[in-house]
Amino acid sequence: MVVKELTVLEGEMVFFVGPSGVGKSTILETLGLMSDTITKAKGNDSELTFLDKQQNALSFYDLWDKKEKDISRFRRENFSFIFQSTNLFESLSAIENVYLPTLFKRNDRAESIKNTRMVIREIFPGDSEIILSKNPKITEISGGQRQRLAFCRAVAHDFNILFADEPTGNLDVANSHNLMNALKLNLEQKKGTAIVVSHDIQLAMNFATKIVLITREQSDIPNGNNKKEIFGLIQSKNTFVKDEDNSWYSLENPNKKIKSEDIKQYLISQFN
Numbered sequence: 001m002v003v004k005e006l007t008v009l010e011g012e013m014v015f016f017v018g019p020s021g022v023g024k025s026t027i028l029e030t031l032g033l034m035s036d037t038i039t040k041a042k043g044n045d046s047e048l049t050f051l052d053k054q055q056n057a058l059s060f061y062d063l064w065d066k067k068e069k070d071i072s073r074f075r076r077e078n079f080s081f082i083f084q085s086t087n088l089f090e091s092l093s094a095i096e097n098v099y100l101p102t103l104f105k106r107n108d109r110a111e112s113i114k115n116t117r118m119v120i121r122e123i124f125p126g127d128s129e130i131i132l133s134k135n136p137k138i139t140e141i142s143g144g145q146r147q148r149l150a151f152c153r154a155v156a157h158d159f160n161i162l163f164a165d166e167p168t169g170n171l172d173v174a175n176s177h178n179l180m181n182a183l184k185l186n187l188e189q190k191k192g193t194a195i196v197v198s199h200d201i202q203l204a205m206n207f208a209t210k211i212v213l214i215t216r217e218q219s220d221i222p223n224g225n226n227k228k229e230i231f232g233l234i235q236s237k238n239t240f241v242k243d244e245d246n247s248w249y250s251l252e253n254p255n256k257k258i259k260s261e262d263i264k265q266y267l268i269s270q271f272n
Helices: 024-031 067-076 094-101 109-123 128-134 144-155 173-190 202-205 260-269
Strands: 014-015 047-052 057-059 077-084 161-166 193-197 210-222 228-242 248-250 253-258
Touching: 014 024, 014 173, 014 202, 024 193, 047 253, 057 260, 067 077, 067 144, 077 144, 077 193, 094 128, 094 144, 109 128, 109 144, 109 173, 144 161, 144 173, 161 173, 173 193, 210 260, 228 253, 253 260
Parallel strands: 014 193, 014 210, 077 161, 161 193
Antiparallel strands: 047 057, 210 228, 228 248, 248 253
16 A cells, blocks of 8 residues: 655654665655655645644645745755765865855854864764864765765754765765764754665664665556656555564554564565
């Protein structure tokens, strides 16, 4: 059964997983208001709604009717992003890449730098002083260091929702777990939410409060090129929720507990 309603709650870390090409990054672009990829069919009363800290319900359909500067302001005030390609500025130093975006919120420069140094020490436990003392250019650091620096930039300022596209793709297991533990703590401190796209099933099992598997499906109706459309599908049976006692269940059957290992093996099988 197709999921008719999916709610992401404050404090959750929701992982979207699935094979390449099913639309995981597109979901981030849609929910993060980076791309207007949502449509509302005639007669369809479905809604995509964001509930802010003041409990105001804001429709994404209405948000896209606003001017670009208003959409940008909304993103800046509510969202933060970790991009798969890091999107760091090579013209800026490592520290500048982290603290400059916080200034767009009119934060005090000295306070922003102080907070940046604290975040870098947290995310670079073994080599933070190299980053802080040398303040290297982006071209002078490794791919893994760039990815961790992009994470620092994302969590250095306040946000309601953090969107992360493969945030640990270039990291080893130890650094991946350190980063996700830091994100978990950050969410608790800010009462924030994280929506993560990842191929790392074990990472999702360890840190997600909700796992949404997107499967690759084929339309029965051929397109203009006589080829059947490929699309991503979210089903109730493939949406797994971690309970307060760390057990799991699917939206299809909330009363049936599922072992972590069984979910892990099932998810792995869907990537083949």
